[in-house]
Amino acid sequence: MSLDFKPGEFSDFFRDETFRGDFTYRNSPHLIRRFPFPFDRDDYMYAVNMEPHVPGRKGTAFEHILDVDEHYVAEMIDRAQVLAEDPLRCQSLPHMTLAGWDVLEFIMETKARDYPHWFTLERDGHRWRWINRPLGIDHSFTFLDESTLPYGPFEYITRQTQGDWTLQDERDGTLWMDAGIATSQADWSVDFDVGMNFHEWHAPVPIAHDLGVFDRALKFLLKLQHGAPVRRFNWTMTVNPLLDTAPETYPRWGPMRTTLTPENMGELMHLRVELQSLYRLPRSNAIAFDIRCYLARFDELVTVPKWARRLHRVVRDIHPDLAAYKGFLRNRDMMTEWLSRHDDGAPTSPGWWPED
Amino acid sequence: MQEMTLTPVTPTIRSRPVYAPLEPRAGRLHLIVADGEGAEAVAEMIARAPDAAAMLGAAHVIYCPGPNGTDMADRLAALGAAQFFRAPTIPALLPRLQRVLADAHMGTQFYLAGTEGLIGQAEREIMATGFPVGAIQKEHRGSTVRRVQCVHCKGITENVATDPFRCSHCGLNLFVRDHYSRRIAAFQGVNIDAEDPGKAPPPVVRFG
Structure with missing residues (x-):
């Protein structure tokens, strides 16, 4: 497949790796500890669990508003492959173009500010020049003029940004997912869900509706202010480092779940964490939702003793409906058994940081 | 009585539309789309109208038999709407609906009755023209396929x-x-x- 960008610069930092075929994706040993481990205690149940999305500890995935890590270039190549195979993975209803420009501006400004050695944004009125050195892009265009971009503004910038993104229009007291790009999703379909409101697109999630989680989350999000983004975690399990676990391609990746054995567990089973962040956009008043996917295999995670103990206890005790929804019920006993060998029963400290 | 005939649906599907008995409303045009047993819902609604003759005089009824073969076209035609059209199937019905929607003005009231397939496809056509969701009523009757x-x-x-x-x-x-x-x-x-x-x-x- 031909790419419309030219990666190559900074190849000492960005890993050359794959999320399909030979699955060469790895976390470098010194970077395992920056993994956003999602469990701050030894058990798990749904919660709204929103907190302000502000820059956090240095050397962690929270250091910058948009985290660009060693997997950036490889993820963008994978996204281009998915979109070439299935353009329906990126959709934007006609009234969402302005929100697309909003998110383009937000991403370009944020990356140019936090990673000036990789990204540059020059502005002269509405004449903009965007330089993305890791992807070899140097492009001048007119802000708010779609004809000067090779894609719509939303697709243009999200082809250069890790994480799945959706744009929510606000009307009738709810949020409508009227644009989205998903090539690293945990089994939900942009093509099916685009145009749905907040409660509709969450319909298949078990238990949480009855807990009132979505009512409270929606109430919270409708009050979201420009300049005060929020974040939360979600997580699931994936056999092999697959970014693309779409329902569309489930017949292709679902069978991989049956290849798991106690011997290959540490290599094949990955904790898949979504670091979700939400931003109110200034012109359109839409809300941008960034679902950033991080993968770490069990072998990598158990090098951190606290995480090894905790992951075992969470998997062992989770509600079966949640294990089924997250797609690992069939392998749960084998996972618990493997993880138990890395849990000495010692108490764990509160919070998700590795060393505390 | 209505609760007896309205097709029961599992209430736990959050993305599924909510169905309720059709109620006659004031409007410049009453666009009624139905299939199969939906004809009964339409007839009952018109029987409840304060001025049934006036409502029928401003009504356009578009109908097709249900997927289970139920065909109540004669009964619907006999109501005496200003316009009545029977299509053999839903796909054959949709071009007619699209043509009528092209001329429909604000103030039109929409009544959809019958199977979810009919209701969903008609609603999609109506929403594509920009009419407010609040102008569309839906009553599920008959087959649950x-x-x-x-x-x-x-x-x-x-x-x-x-x-x-x-x-x-x-x-x-x-x-x-x-x-x-x-x-x-x-x-x-x-x-x-x-x-x-x-x-x-x-x-x-x-x-x-």
């Missing part, structure tokens, strides 16, 4: 009665997820035996 989109090949299988079922386009065995898209006017079908090829459970009639 489902219109299901295969999430893998994107083909839509009409009148699905069993779960699982075989996609009429790509042939995969699909289970019917309780997830409904108004934009596509269909439920979602997902491959059931991807992890155990050839071991799909036997089909059970769930929708009749």
